[in-house]
Amino acid sequence: MKLGLVLAGGGIRGIAHAGVIKALEENNIKIDAIGGTSSGSMIAVLYAIGYTPDEILKLFKKFAKTIVKLNGNVIRKELKNFLFKHKLVSQGINSGEFIEKIFDDVAALKNITNINQLKMPIVMPSVDIHSSKKYIFTSVYENEKNYISDIEIGKAVRASSSFPIIYEPMKYKDKMFLDGGILDNIPINEVKKLGAHRIIAVKFDSDRVDKESNAIDIVMKVADIMGSQIAEENLQNADYVIEVPTDGTGIMDVGKIDYCFESGYKTTIKQIEKIRTIIR
Numbered sequence: 001m002k003l004g005l006v007l008a009g010g011g012i013r014g015i016a017h018a019g020v021i022k023a024l025e026e027n028n029i030k031i032d033a034i035g036g037t038s039s040g041s042m043i044a045v046l047y048a049i050g051y052t053p054d055e056i057l058k059l060f061k062k063f064a065k066t067i068v069k070l071n072g073n074v075i076r077k078e079l080k081n082f083l084f085k086h087k088l089v090s091q092g093i094n095s096g097e098f099i100e101k102i103f104d105d106v107a108a109l110k111n112i113t114n115i116n117q118l119k120m121p122i123v124m125p126s127v128d129i130h131s132s133k134k135y136i137f138t139s140v141y142e143n144e145k146n147y148i149s150d151i152e153i154g155k156a157v158r159a160s161s162s163f164p165i166i167y168e169p170m171k172y173k174d175k176m177f178l179d180g181g182i183l184d185n186i187p188i189n190e191v192k193k194l195g196a197h198r199i200i201a202v203k204f205d206s207d208r209v210d211k212e213s214n215a216i217d218i219v220m221k222v223a224d225i226m227g228s229q230i231a232e233e234n235l236q237n238a239d240y241v242i243e244v245p246t247d248g249t250g251i252m253d254v255g256k257i258d259y260c261f262e263s264g265y266k267t268t269i270k271q272i273e274k275i276r277t278i279i280r
Contacts, residue, residue, distance in 0.1 A: 037184060155170065
């Protein structure tokens with residue numbers, strides 16, 4: 001019996017996935033295939049490369065501020081042009097090139113360059129804005145329509161994580177890729193295609209919006225609403241769903257990295273016997 005683990009996107013909250021994996025490993029629950037979108041793709045690929053959950057936590061702490069850093073001058077320019085010229089100067093506040101470099105570098109430390117070098121079957125969705133179609137970066141399929149296996153690790157993660165407005169679309173050949181969460185934030189069906197007989201999906205409690213919320217929080221809530229129906233339909237195909245509470249953690253709230261990791265770990269530990277029953 002092969003077990004597939006599916007990790008939803010969610011910004012900084014994504015580090016909770018590493019806590020989930022740690023709890024599963026400590027209880028000898030082996031993951032045979034993995035998939036993730038956006039920050040879920042980051043954790044999925046780091047695990048597939050060979051990093052332990054604790055090492056993933058350290059990497060997240062080291063690079064999180066760089067990944068979520070927003071250029072204030074660019075934001076002001078964007079707003080000024082939007083208000084007075086009714087247009088946006090760029091397609092995103094950040095290019096996302098640093099995400100590509102970070103993941104290429106951490107993969108190189110394990111002597112890995114390309115996604116097709118990964119031994120663990122993996123899938124990471126993205127969306128081509130030219131065609132409005134979903135594409136899957138994977139270590140398994142080759143020369144199949146809408147599946148890409150011959151691509152560098154950094155480019156694949158960047159494409160799956162290029163959240164609209166925050167990051168520019170990633171140009172790759174004749175494609176312009178944006179965050180896979182637009183069409184498939186919880187790629188359960190794609191992990192099933194990898195040969196998984198049982199699926200554990202990990203999601204987060206819904207984003208809250210109140211008077212303290214900023215523009216990015218509101219954008220995230222809108223994206224959550226837009227993708228909720230697709231996500232709920234996909235979740236019906238999971239054998240078990242772990243919903244990790246994150247106490248209103250924002251997409252860029254780097255101060256809650258430890259909290260989210262622990263929340264993923266503790267939530268999974270509490271449900272470990274139920275998980276064992278489901279995946280038998």
